[in-house]
Amino acid sequence: MPTPHYGQPRYRAIAEQIRERIERGLISPGSLLPPESALTAEFQASRGTIRQALAVLRESNVVATEHGRGTYVAGPACTQRSDWGSESELRYRKVPADSELAVLFAVDAGTTLIEGQGITQKNGAVETVVRIYRIPRTES
Amino acid sequence: MPTPHYGQPRYRAIAEQIRERIERGLISPGSLLPPESALTAEFQASRGTIRQALAVLRESNVVATEHGRGTYVAGPACTQRSDWGSESELRYRKVPADSELAVLFAVDAGTTLIEGQGITQKNGAVETVVRIYRIPRTES
DNA sequence: AGAAATTTGTCCGTATGTATC
DNA sequence: AGATACATACGGACAAATTTC
Numbered sequence: 529m530p531t532p533h534y535g536q537p538r539y540r541a542i543a544e545q546i547r548e549r550i551e552r553g554l555i556s557p558g559s560l561l562p563p564e565s566a567l568t569a570e571f572q573a574s575r576g577t578i579r580q581a582l583a584v585l586r587e588s589n590v591v592a593t594e595h596g597r598g599t600y601v602a603g604p605a606c607t608q609r610s611d612w613g614s615e616s617e618l619r620y621r622k623v624p625a626d627s628e629l630a631v632l633f634a635v636d637a638g639t640t641l642i643e644g645q646g647i648t649q650k651n652g653a654v655e656t657v658v659r660i661y662r663i664p665r666t667e668s
Numbered sequence: 669m670p671t672p673h674y675g676q677p678r679y680r681a682i683a684e685q686i687r688e689r690i691e692r693g694l695i696s697p698g699s700l701l702p703p704e705s706a707l708t709a710e711f712q713a714s715r716g717t718i719r720q721a722l723a724v725l726r727e728s729n730v731v732a733t734e735h736g737r738g739t740y741v742a743g744p745a746c747t748q749r750s751d752w753g754s755e756s757e758l759r760y761r762k763v764p765a766d767s768e769l770a771v772l773f774a775v776d777a778g779t780t781l782i783e784g785q786g787i788t789q790k791n792g793a794v795e796t797v798v799r800i801y802r803i804p805r806t807e808s
Numbered sequence: 809a810g811a812a813a814t815t816t817g818t819c820c821g822t823a824t825g826t827a828t829c
Numbered sequence: 830a831g832a833t834a835c836a837t838a839c840g841g842a843c844a845a846a847t848t849t850c
Contacts, residue, residue: 537837563815574839579816595816596846632787632794634697634742647772654772661797663729677818703834714820719835736828736834 539580542571546581547590550601560598561591621645622664629661640664679720682711686721687730690741700738701731729795760784762804769801780804 546567549555562570567578582599585591593599623643630637644660686707689695702710707718722739725731733739763783770777784800 577838598815629797632797657769657772657801659799717819
Protein backbone atom coordinates (compact mmCIF):
# COMPACT_ATOMS: atom_id res chain seq x y z
CA MET A 529 0.00 0.00 0.00
CA PRO A 530 1.21 3.45 -0.85
CA THR A 531 1.01 6.20 1.69
CA PRO A 532 -1.41 8.80 0.40
CA HIS A 533 -2.33 11.56 2.76
CA TYR A 534 -4.51 13.95 0.86
CA GLY A 535 -5.70 16.72 3.10
CA GLN A 536 -5.44 15.54 6.66
CA PRO A 537 -2.56 13.25 7.55
CA ARG A 538 -3.38 10.04 9.30
CA TYR A 539 -1.87 10.89 12.67
CA ARG A 540 -3.91 14.06 12.95
CA ALA A 541 -7.12 12.24 12.18
CA ILE A 542 -6.31 9.69 14.86
CA ALA A 543 -5.44 12.43 17.33
CA GLU A 544 -8.78 14.03 16.60
CA GLN A 545 -10.66 10.82 17.25
CA ILE A 546 -8.92 10.27 20.54
CA ARG A 547 -9.52 13.86 21.53
CA GLU A 548 -13.22 13.52 20.86
CA ARG A 549 -13.30 10.37 22.90
CA ILE A 550 -11.77 12.28 25.77
CA GLU A 551 -13.99 15.33 25.48
CA ARG A 552 -16.99 13.07 25.31
CA GLY A 553 -15.95 11.74 28.69
CA LEU A 554 -15.47 8.20 27.45
CA ILE A 555 -12.16 8.27 29.22
CA SER A 556 -12.31 9.75 32.67
CA PRO A 557 -9.72 12.41 33.51
CA GLY A 558 -6.70 10.95 35.21
CA SER A 559 -7.26 7.48 33.88
CA LEU A 560 -5.00 5.73 31.43
CA LEU A 561 -5.49 5.59 27.71
CA PRO A 562 -5.21 2.23 26.02
CA PRO A 563 -1.55 1.36 25.51
CA GLU A 564 0.07 2.21 22.23
CA SER A 565 -0.05 -1.44 21.23
CA ALA A 566 -3.83 -1.47 21.60
CA LEU A 567 -4.24 1.75 19.66
CA THR A 568 -2.02 0.29 16.98
CA ALA A 569 -4.42 -2.61 16.62
CA GLU A 570 -7.54 -0.51 16.84
CA PHE A 571 -6.58 2.11 14.27
CA GLN A 572 -4.62 -0.27 12.10
CA ALA A 573 -1.70 2.13 12.10
CA SER A 574 1.94 1.64 12.87
CA ARG A 575 3.19 2.48 16.32
CA GLY A 576 5.12 5.44 15.01
CA THR A 577 1.95 6.98 13.67
CA ILE A 578 0.12 6.36 16.93
CA ARG A 579 2.97 7.99 18.82
CA GLN A 580 2.77 10.98 16.52
CA ALA A 581 -0.93 11.30 17.27
CA LEU A 582 -0.27 11.15 20.99
CA ALA A 583 2.45 13.76 20.56
CA VAL A 584 -0.17 16.12 19.12
CA LEU A 585 -2.39 15.66 22.16
CA ARG A 586 0.58 16.02 24.45
CA GLU A 587 1.43 19.28 22.76
CA SER A 588 -2.02 20.58 23.57
CA ASN A 589 -1.75 19.37 27.15
CA VAL A 590 -4.70 17.10 26.60
CA VAL A 591 -2.75 14.10 27.79
CA ALA A 592 0.50 13.39 29.59
CA THR A 593 2.76 10.40 29.28
CA GLU A 594 5.02 8.62 31.76
CA HIS A 595 7.69 6.19 30.83
CA GLY A 596 6.77 2.62 31.58
CA ARG A 597 3.43 3.70 32.95
CA GLY A 598 1.22 4.89 30.16
CA THR A 599 -0.58 7.91 28.79
CA TYR A 600 -3.30 9.42 30.89
CA VAL A 601 -5.84 12.14 30.42
CA ALA A 602 -4.65 15.40 31.92
CA GLY A 603 -7.49 15.81 34.32
CA PRO A 604 -6.64 17.92 37.38
CA ALA A 605 -4.81 20.64 35.51
CA CYS A 606 -7.54 20.98 32.92
CA THR A 607 -10.71 20.54 34.92
CA GLN A 608 -9.56 22.19 38.08
CA ARG A 609 -9.80 25.95 38.11
CA SER A 610 -8.64 27.34 41.37
CA ASP A 611 -9.61 30.74 42.53
CA TRP A 612 -10.28 32.87 39.54
CA GLY A 613 -13.10 35.26 40.28
CA SER A 614 -15.32 36.48 37.53
CA GLU A 615 -14.90 35.52 33.94
CA SER A 616 -13.89 37.91 31.26
CA GLU A 617 -13.24 37.28 27.64
CA LEU A 618 -9.76 37.15 26.24
CA ARG A 619 -9.92 38.08 22.62
CA TYR A 620 -7.26 37.15 20.13
CA ARG A 621 -6.26 38.62 16.81
CA LYS A 622 -3.31 38.79 14.50
CA VAL A 623 -1.18 41.90 14.51
CA PRO A 624 2.07 42.90 12.84
CA ALA A 625 5.02 43.11 15.19
CA ASP A 626 6.09 46.63 16.05
CA SER A 627 9.78 47.34 16.19
CA GLU A 628 10.08 46.57 19.86
CA LEU A 629 8.29 43.26 19.76
CA ALA A 630 10.29 42.36 16.69
CA VAL A 631 13.50 42.75 18.66
CA LEU A 632 12.21 40.74 21.59
CA PHE A 633 11.00 37.86 19.48
CA ALA A 634 13.95 38.07 17.14
CA VAL A 635 11.77 38.42 14.05
CA ASP A 636 11.40 41.05 11.37
CA ALA A 637 9.22 44.04 12.12
CA GLY A 638 5.80 43.47 10.63
CA THR A 639 5.87 39.73 11.22
CA THR A 640 2.45 38.47 12.22
CA LEU A 641 2.04 37.87 15.93
CA ILE A 642 -0.86 36.63 18.00
CA GLU A 643 -2.18 39.26 20.36
CA GLY A 644 -4.57 38.44 23.17
CA GLN A 645 -6.31 41.17 25.05
CA GLY A 646 -8.19 41.08 28.31
CA ILE A 647 -9.54 43.74 30.63
CA THR A 648 -10.49 44.08 34.23
CA GLN A 649 -13.26 46.36 35.30
CA LYS A 650 -14.25 48.08 38.50
CA ASN A 651 -17.57 49.80 38.91
CA GLY A 652 -18.19 49.57 35.22
CA ALA A 653 -15.02 51.36 34.31
CA VAL A 654 -12.02 49.69 32.75
CA GLU A 655 -9.31 49.31 35.34
CA THR A 656 -6.52 47.59 33.48
CA VAL A 657 -5.87 46.26 30.01
CA VAL A 658 -3.59 43.32 29.48
CA ARG A 659 -2.10 42.33 26.19
CA ILE A 660 -0.15 39.19 25.63
CA TYR A 661 1.89 38.47 22.53
CA ARG A 662 3.25 35.28 21.14
CA ILE A 663 4.52 33.83 17.90
CA PRO A 664 1.85 31.99 15.89
CA ARG A 665 1.90 28.25 16.14
CA THR A 666 3.62 26.95 13.06
CA GLU A 667 1.25 24.04 12.68
CA SER A 668 -2.40 23.77 11.73
CA MET B 669 24.68 -2.32 16.03
CA PRO B 670 22.48 -2.30 19.10
CA THR B 671 20.86 0.87 20.26
CA PRO B 672 22.60 1.93 23.44
CA HIS B 673 21.64 5.33 24.74
CA TYR B 674 23.01 5.63 28.19
CA GLY B 675 22.40 9.02 29.67
CA GLN B 676 21.56 11.46 26.96
CA PRO B 677 19.63 10.15 23.97
CA ARG B 678 21.19 10.63 20.63
CA TYR B 679 18.68 13.10 19.22
CA ARG B 680 19.11 15.43 22.17
CA ALA B 681 22.87 15.37 21.86
CA ILE B 682 22.56 16.22 18.20
CA ALA B 683 20.09 19.00 18.93
CA GLU B 684 22.56 20.39 21.43
CA GLN B 685 25.38 20.37 18.91
CA ILE B 686 23.28 22.14 16.33
CA ARG B 687 22.11 24.66 18.90
CA GLU B 688 25.69 25.44 19.87
CA ARG B 689 26.56 25.86 16.24
CA ILE B 690 23.77 28.39 15.94
CA GLU B 691 24.54 30.27 19.13
CA ARG B 692 28.15 30.41 18.09
CA GLY B 693 27.02 32.20 14.98
CA LEU B 694 28.36 29.56 12.65
CA ILE B 695 24.99 29.70 10.95
CA SER B 696 23.71 33.18 10.40
CA PRO B 697 20.15 33.90 11.56
CA GLY B 698 17.64 33.56 8.79
CA SER B 699 19.84 31.28 6.73
CA LEU B 700 19.15 27.66 6.03
CA LEU B 701 20.50 24.76 7.99
CA PRO B 702 22.06 21.90 6.05
CA PRO B 703 19.30 19.66 4.69
CA GLU B 704 18.28 16.65 6.73
CA SER B 705 20.09 14.39 4.32
CA ALA B 706 23.35 16.22 5.01
CA LEU B 707 22.85 16.09 8.75
CA THR B 708 22.11 12.41 8.41
CA ALA B 709 25.48 11.89 6.79
CA GLU B 710 27.33 14.19 9.16
CA PHE B 711 26.03 12.75 12.40
CA GLN B 712 25.80 9.21 11.11
CA ALA B 713 22.24 8.99 12.34
CA SER B 714 19.03 8.00 10.64
CA ARG B 715 16.81 10.65 9.24
CA GLY B 716 14.19 9.97 11.89
CA THR B 717 16.67 10.79 14.61
CA ILE B 718 17.74 13.97 12.84
CA ARG B 719 14.12 14.99 12.53
CA GLN B 720 13.64 14.37 16.23
CA ALA B 721 16.57 16.64 16.96
CA LEU B 722 15.17 19.36 14.73
CA ALA B 723 11.80 18.96 16.44
CA VAL B 724 13.48 19.80 19.73
CA LEU B 725 14.90 23.00 18.31
CA ARG B 726 11.60 23.83 16.68
CA GLU B 727 9.89 23.41 20.01
CA SER B 728 12.17 26.05 21.48
CA ASN B 729 11.64 28.34 18.52
CA VAL B 730 15.33 28.14 17.73
CA VAL B 731 14.57 27.11 14.18
CA ALA B 732 11.58 27.04 11.88
CA THR B 733 10.88 24.63 9.06
CA GLU B 734 9.07 25.06 5.77
CA HIS B 735 7.96 22.18 3.66
CA GLY B 736 9.97 21.84 0.51
CA ARG B 737 12.26 24.65 1.47
CA GLY B 738 14.38 23.84 4.45
CA THR B 739 14.97 24.68 8.09
CA TYR B 740 15.78 28.25 9.07
CA VAL B 741 17.59 29.69 12.02
CA ALA B 742 14.97 31.73 13.83
CA GLY B 743 17.39 34.27 15.19
CA PRO B 744 19.92 34.82 17.92
CA ALA B 745 19.00 34.99 21.57
CA CYS B 746 17.08 37.88 22.90
CA THR B 747 19.60 39.57 25.09
CA GLN B 748 18.81 42.67 23.12
CA ARG B 749 16.57 45.27 24.64
CA SER B 750 15.16 48.60 23.75
CA ASP B 751 14.85 51.43 26.19
CA TRP B 752 13.41 49.59 29.12
CA GLY B 753 16.07 50.29 31.70
CA SER B 754 17.62 46.99 32.65
CA GLU B 755 16.99 43.69 34.26
CA SER B 756 13.88 43.37 36.30
CA GLU B 757 10.93 41.08 36.22
CA LEU B 758 8.48 43.78 35.25
CA ARG B 759 9.35 47.15 33.86
CA TYR B 760 7.12 50.16 33.61
CA ARG B 761 7.07 53.34 31.59
CA LYS B 762 4.65 56.02 30.53
CA VAL B 763 3.11 55.87 27.10
CA PRO B 764 0.45 57.85 25.29
CA ALA B 765 -2.83 56.01 24.83
CA ASP B 766 -3.45 54.77 21.32
CA SER B 767 -6.94 55.10 19.93
CA GLU B 768 -7.99 51.67 21.09
CA LEU B 769 -6.82 52.07 24.64
CA ALA B 770 -8.36 55.52 24.72
CA VAL B 771 -11.76 54.03 23.95
CA LEU B 772 -11.41 51.32 26.55
CA PHE B 773 -10.34 53.67 29.28
CA ALA B 774 -12.71 56.41 28.16
CA VAL B 775 -10.00 59.02 27.87
CA ASP B 776 -8.66 61.12 25.05
CA ALA B 777 -6.15 59.55 22.71
CA GLY B 778 -2.68 60.57 23.74
CA THR B 779 -3.47 60.61 27.42
CA THR B 780 -0.57 59.28 29.42
CA LEU B 781 -0.96 55.71 30.61
CA ILE B 782 1.24 53.43 32.63
CA GLU B 783 2.51 50.48 30.67
CA GLY B 784 4.16 47.49 32.30
CA GLN B 785 5.90 44.82 30.29
CA GLY B 786 7.05 41.35 31.18
CA ILE B 787 8.38 38.46 29.18
CA THR B 788 8.61 34.74 29.56
CA GLN B 789 11.45 32.78 28.08
CA LYS B 790 11.95 29.21 27.11
CA ASN B 791 15.39 27.93 26.27
CA GLY B 792 16.71 31.41 25.83
CA ALA B 793 14.06 32.46 23.36
CA VAL B 794 11.24 34.83 24.16
CA GLU B 795 8.02 32.89 24.41
CA THR B 796 5.45 35.50 25.30
CA VAL B 797 5.35 39.20 25.95
CA VAL B 798 2.77 40.65 28.30
CA ARG B 799 1.82 44.29 28.48
CA ILE B 800 -0.48 45.74 31.07
CA TYR B 801 -1.97 49.22 30.94
CA ARG B 802 -3.61 51.36 33.56
CA ILE B 803 -4.40 54.94 34.25
CA PRO B 804 -1.78 56.75 36.34
CA ARG B 805 -2.72 57.24 39.94
CA THR B 806 -3.21 60.93 40.32
CA GLU B 807 -4.91 61.41 43.62
CA SER B 808 -4.03 59.81 46.86
C1' DA C 809 13.63 -9.21 46.89
C1' DG C 810 13.60 -10.89 42.40
C1' DA C 811 11.88 -12.24 37.87
C1' DA C 812 8.64 -11.63 34.29
C1' DA C 813 5.36 -9.00 31.80
C1' DT C 814 3.78 -4.57 30.26
C1' DT C 815 4.46 -0.07 28.38
C1' DT C 816 6.81 3.82 26.75
C1' DG C 817 11.48 5.61 24.75
C1' DT C 818 14.94 5.49 21.26
C1' DC C 819 16.91 4.22 16.81
C1' DC C 820 17.31 2.19 12.42
C1' DG C 821 16.04 1.37 7.42
C1' DT C 822 12.93 1.93 3.64
C1' DA C 823 9.31 3.73 0.73
C1' DT C 824 6.29 7.07 -0.95
C1' DG C 825 3.73 11.64 -0.97
C1' DT C 826 3.97 16.69 -1.39
C1' DA C 827 5.95 21.28 -1.74
C1' DT C 828 9.59 24.23 -3.41
C1' DC C 829 13.26 25.62 -6.46
C1' DA D 830 9.86 18.73 -16.07
C1' DG D 831 13.52 17.53 -13.08
C1' DA D 832 15.98 17.97 -8.82
C1' DT D 833 15.95 18.92 -4.09
C1' DA D 834 13.93 18.82 0.51
C1' DC D 835 10.60 18.11 3.97
C1' DA D 836 6.27 15.14 5.52
C1' DT D 837 4.09 10.91 6.33
C1' DA D 838 3.94 6.00 7.13
C1' DC D 839 5.50 1.28 7.77
C1' DG D 840 8.08 -2.36 10.25
C1' DG D 841 11.57 -4.09 13.24
C1' DA D 842 14.77 -4.08 17.16
C1' DC D 843 16.43 -3.05 21.63
C1' DA D 844 16.55 0.07 26.08
C1' DA D 845 14.48 1.83 30.21
C1' DA D 846 10.86 2.50 33.62
C1' DT D 847 6.88 0.64 35.82
C1' DT D 848 3.86 -2.76 37.39
C1' DT D 849 2.68 -7.34 38.63
C1' DC D 850 3.43 -11.80 40.31
